[in-house]
Amino acid sequence: MIKSQTPRLARFKWDSVALYAGFGLFTLIVLIPIYWMARSSWSNASDLIKLPLIYFPTPTLKNFQTLITQVPFFLYLRNSLFFGVSTTLATLLVSFLAAYAFARLQFPGSGFLLWALVLSMALPEVGAIVPLYRLLRDLHLLDKIAGLILVLSSTLTPFTVWVLVSFIKQVPYEIEEAAIIDGASLPQVMWHILIPVTLPGLVTMGLINFINAWNNLLYPLAFTTSPTAKTLSVAITEIFAGYSPYGKPWELIMTVGVAMTIPMVILVIFSQKAIVRGLTSGAIK
Numbered sequence: 001m002i003k004s005q006t007p008r009l010a011r012f013k014w015d016s017v018a019l020y021a022g023f024g025l026f027t028l029i030v031l032i033p034i035y036w037m038a039r040s041s042w043s044n045a046s047d048l049i050k051l052p053l054i055y056f057p058t059p060t061l062k063n064f065q066t067l068i069t070q071v072p073f074f075l076y077l078r079n080s081l082f083f084g085v086s087t088t089l090a091t092l093l094v095s096f097l098a099a100y101a102f103a104r105l106q107f108p109g110s111g112f113l114l115w116a117l118v119l120s121m122a123l124p125e126v127g128a129i130v131p132l133y134r135l136l137r138d139l140h141l142l143d144k145i146a147g148l149i150l151v152l153s154s155t156l157t158p159f160t161v162w163v164l165v166s167f168i169k170q171v172p173y174e175i176e177e178a179a180i181i182d183g184a185s186l187p188q189v190m191w192h193i194l195i196p197v198t199l200p201g202l203v204t205m206g207l208i209n210f211i212n213a214w215n216n217l218l219y220p221l222a223f224t225t226s227p228t229a230k231t232l233s234v235a236i237t238e239i240f241a242g243y244s245p246y247g248k249p250w251e252l253i254m255t256v257g258v259a260m261t262i263p264m265v266i267l268v269i270f271s272q273k274a275i276v277r278g279l280t281s282g283a284i285k
Helices: 002-041 062-070 073-104 110-122 126-138 145-169 173-181 186-197 199-215 218-223 232-238 250-283
Strands: none
Touching: 002 250, 062 073, 062 250, 073 110, 073 145, 073 186, 073 199, 073 232, 110 145, 126 145, 126 218, 145 199, 145 218, 173 186, 186 199, 199 250, 218 232, 232 250
């Protein structure tokens, strides 16, 4: 009996070793660029080109101080926060109402409209820059954060609707019928029944949309010209001023990257349980 279990036990151990080895290799591949970005952000410009390479230079805050004096860092940071939060809330509001309509209302062409909405995600963002620019110009929303919110919310809405439809369909309609019979209105049904039940999905999509808005560079770069509307991602393009094409300020570029990455890392660390809960509850009925 013991001999028959020995090969199985040995195979189990080798499978575990292979699994952990693969996971360790994947983690190393992911962490090396992050480490190099952080290492470059606290290094002097001369240390980046020295040979042999200095893997653990003496930390310095000179690059962060230079970044703050070269671009309106705190203004861009405030704009990014406002842009990210507003875009997330607007996208969730519109997407939740649209997802409820697709999940509960039976009207001709609803399936076709949902698939058309999903297929719109295949359109490249760059290809829509010119018509979006003209639209914002006609609406007098160029160089305004409100225009950025409008454009990016419309871009993030299709995927958010598609995800929330699956969450709403998992809620038994009999619960809503019982509440309506007891005298509840449709807004009350949504607020007291649907939103609490679909909260994991709303939180997950809110975090994903906020990260997309925080990291978005295309729309702030194309539709803003003044510091009052630019976001922190645009700072990457502005720190090249005063530098020759042959001498890129890589230490400042990496400093902007660190400044943009740290808030996202903190956000994901404190909300990873909500993200996993939302993804798993949407996949398992």
